[in-house]
Amino acid sequence: MRRTEVAVTWIPCLCLLALAAVPGLQAAASWKAGVSRIDITPNESIWMAGYASRTKPSEGVRQRLFAKALAIEDSAGIVSVLLTADLGGFRRDVSQRIAARVTAKYHLPRERLVLNSSHTHSGPVTTVGRYSTYPMNDEHKAAVLRYQGQLVDKVVEVIGTALESREPATPSYEQGFAGFAVNRRRVGHREYPGPTDHDVPVLAVKKADGALLAIAFGYSCHATVLSDYQINADWPGYAQEAVETRNPGAIAMFVNGCSADQNPLPRRLVELAQRYGDTIAIAVDEVLKRQMRVLGGPLQALYEETPLPFRVPTKDELKGRLSDKNRRVAEHAERLLAILDEGGELMKEYPYPVQVWQFGNDLTFIALGGEVVVDYSLRFKKAYGWEDTWVSSYNNDVFSYVPSLRVLNEGGYEGGGAMLFGTLPGPFRAVVEEAIAEKVDEFVKRTGGAK
Ligand SMILES: [Zn+2]
Incomplete structure (x- = not known):
């Protein structure tokens, strides 16, 4: 429940809690859910996304990569799909291909599909632009395009499987803590304020018999423990494995947070990636053992691309x-x-995807595009409720970094320096934070949140 509502709706809330305590009753009355996974490990050597310094394609597979889909249907029969993937990111072109096919095949409108990526720096490159960050030759690019085709097919397929497997279910939500994310802008600038967000949001979906169907969890931290030539999902991959080992039968999904300026430190050892994975899994288990808040419906959704202007x-x-x-x-x-x-034009603004899902009065899920710095997570949770606001990024289009005004003014890699690697004219104009905040605020209000 929203903290501001406690005083005025105390008695109805108690009734709701009483209802929720009756096993199966609320589930049968309101939600359905289906979950599915598909292996998206590249079947050949391929250039790896994340580090511009790599000089050759992958040389093996340390850990399988997966795409996972959670289809959730509210009491009105409206279906939404959360898709997570062990990938560096879905770029705009790939997301558009997936969304178009999903809409055509399953009649799922754009606002009902979230495409989130873990941002592993040990997964495949998925797009080939005219100018690449990576020194790929034609053969390397052909492998990426082959992979892209397979990826789109598989994502569409796994969404279909999740949709088909819907059954009565109950979603609930709470948060834990984990502490290994470090504000990486302090590396070299210890004087910086260095905010972090150590919350571990957990969305648990249980079947009518009480068994766990899906466990979606978040954290704000780059997946950059490892940097070699072995394909793997970095700490989020180990975290998902560990959550599933601890909760047999459930599918674990990592939903990336506002990780742009957050690194897992120290790093560079497989043992550390595993340890951080275990840390998250323990934090998730602590949440699962508590009484979690059952989410009410309906699930309201909005999606729009809002223009963010560059300093051209x-x-x-x-x-x-x-x-x-x-x-x-x-x-x-x-x-x-x-x-x-060549007579071309520089981009004047970026079509920035903003998406909000509102679960009744119980949870505001804000899904932002790009690599978003942690300031946004803290800002939106402060604005809409620390207990019932989940801010994620790396959704729908992972095109570059999205600084807050503070980070923009400080400058550096996340402030605009990263745009030097592509063809974005960047950095963003000072309006960037308020432009995003305004759209998010509009969406939160239109979906019935933050009353
Ligand atoms: Zn990054």
């Missing part, structure tokens, strides 16, 4: 940068000038 450099500015001592700055200017010389 002039042609003269770009020419001036060609002699910059920083190789990345000069190369970025070269790429942008090539676009202009």
Whole structure:
């Protein structure tokens, strides 16, 4: 329940809790759910996403990668699908292909589909743009395009399987804590404030007989423990494995949080990836053992792409940068000038995907695109409720970093430096945080949240 509602709706809330305590009653009356998984491990050597410094494609598989779908149907019969994947990210082009097929095949509207990625830095590259961050040759690019085709097919398939397997179910929600995420901007800048979000949100879905069907959990931390040439899902992969080992029969799904400026530290050892996975699994188990809040319906959903404006450099500015001592700055200017010389245009703004799911009066799930810094998670939880707001990012289009105004002003990699790796003209204009906050606020209100 929302804290602000306690005083005015105390008695009805007690009644609801009493109802929820009767096993199976609420489940049969309101929700249905289905969950499914599919193996998306590349079947050949492929370039790996995450680090620009890799010089060759993958050399083996340490851990299988999965896409998992949770289909959830509210009492009005409206279905929504949460899809999570052990991938660096779904880019806009891939998301659009998946969404178009899912809408055509299963009649699922765009706002009812969340495509979340763990941002493992040891998964395959999934898109081939004109300018790649990675030094791939034609053969490497062909492998990526083959993988992309298989990935789209498999994601569409796993969503179908989850939809078909719907049965009466009860979703409930609570949060735990885990502490290994470190604000990585303090590495080299110990004077920075370095906020973190150590909450571990848990959405548990139980069948009518009380058995766990799905356990979706979140955390705000990059999946960057490992950096070698073995395909794996990094700490979120080990976390999902550990949650499933501890809860046989359930499918565990990692929903990425606002991890842009958060790193698992220390790192670079397989043992650490496993340990962080175990840490999360223990935190999830602690939550599962508690009395969790049963979520009421309906599930309201909104999705929209809102324009985020860039600070676009002039042609003269770009020419001036060609002699910059920083190789990345000069190369970025070269790429942008090539676009202009061919009669092309630089992007003036980014179509930024914002999505909100509202579970009755009980949970606001905010699903943002891009790599979002932790300030947004803290801001939205403060605004809409620390206990019943779940802020995730790496949804629908993982195109670049999304700084808060503070991080934008501080500068550095997450502030805009990362855009030097592609063709975004960046950094974003100062309006970035308020533009996102305004859209989120509109959506939260329109879906009936934060009353
Ligand atoms: Zn990243």
